[in-house]
Amino acid sequence: MNQKPTDSRLIIGIILIALGAVLMFNTMGLVDWSVSTYIFSWKTLLILIGIVLITNKQRKVAGTILISLGVAFWIPYIFDVNIRFHQVFWPLVLIGVGVLVISRRGNIPGKPDFDKKKWKHHFGGYSTYRDDFINDISIFGGGHKKVDSKHFKGGNLTSVFGGSEINMIGSEMDAEGCVIDVFTLFGGTTLILPNTWKVQIDTVSILGGINDKRRVASSELDKSKTLVIKGMVMFGGIEIKSY
Known part of the structure; x- marks a missing residue:
């Protein structure tokens, strides 16, 4: 019962160590600042949170949604697609929340349906x-x-x-x-x-x-x-x- 939270904390610890290392290497001039701006972005934060969530069996759907949102928000920057952030934000949020609600419907062990x-x-x-x-x-x-x-x-x-x-x-x-x-x-x-x-x-x-x-x-x-x-x-x- 306690194993899943421990796994999540392990992933969080690894992510924090990696981010700290990137900051240190950037300060030492070993990493280009443009790389750091990509890493320390709210879009990347969504992806990292999603990675943490998918380590928990009951959170895989939520984790997948956050990773998908983060990747979707990065696509216009990576592939130079002419799509503005405000044009896709709410559609993606609504889709993600909808999937989350459906996935959690009746998701209680030992309880088939609510009366x-x-x-x-x-x-x-x-x-x-x-x-x-x-x-x-x-x-x-x-x-x-x-x-x-x-x-x-x-x-x-x-x-x-x-x-x-x-x-x-x-x-x-x-x-x-x-x-x-x-x-x-x-x-x-x-x-x-x-x-x-x-x-x-x-x-x-x-x-x-x-x-x-x-x-x-x-x-x-x-x-x-x-x-x-x-x-x-x-x-x-x-x-x-x-x-």
């Missing part, structure tokens, strides 16, 4: 979710959801240029614990958890992270049950708090 009848909507407030799994996708927006399960087992949370507030105060964790798989890209999500829940953060973060703002003593935590948060957080964040 929509267990959703109870409250206009102007929370949408209550009574299933043992949650699947939330927020793209250019978000919402408020309340999980009311007696055997909560986890789920998927995807935030792309958006985010949701997930309230789990009224839930009880499954006896075997639960795992929430997150993917955050230029977005943010707020998790409202009981103070007694122990949280294990096992994510790969790139210019982002997870902040547990609950003020609770370790003696108050129920160490027999652990909420594991894994996945990828890039250019965004996840905030954990309680009432």
Whole structure:
């Protein structure tokens, strides 16, 4: 279970070492500056992030999308194609997000389909979710959801240029614990958890992270049950708090 994040960190470490070496060689005059401008570009950054993502089986689609976007943005420069950035940016983003949404549909181990009848909507407030799994996708927006399960087992949370507030105060964790798989890209999500829940953060973060703002003593935590948060957080964040 811990092997995949370790592999991702290994790739990130190798990339950082390589970038540092290029900077050093450029300072020493061993590398032409024009090469450095290609390497230290946001287009190349997309490709590098994609390489990190594809080391994780559940992130291969997202990684492939980012690599494809990076390559697509480089094509006009490499082959001198007369296409401006603003002409292709949004079409490529929409295509990439669409593929990501389709690939993550129902992507929860051991959970075939979500029962929509267990959703109870409250206009102007929370949408209550009574299933043992949650699947939330927020793209250019978000919402408020309340999980009311007696055997909560986890789920998927995807935030792309958006985010949701997930309230789990009224839930009880499954006896075997639960795992929430997150993917955050230029977005943010707020998790409202009981103070007694122990949280294990096992994510790969790139210019982002997870902040547990609950003020609770370790003696108050129920160490027999652990909420594991894994996945990828890039250019965004996840905030954990309680009432």
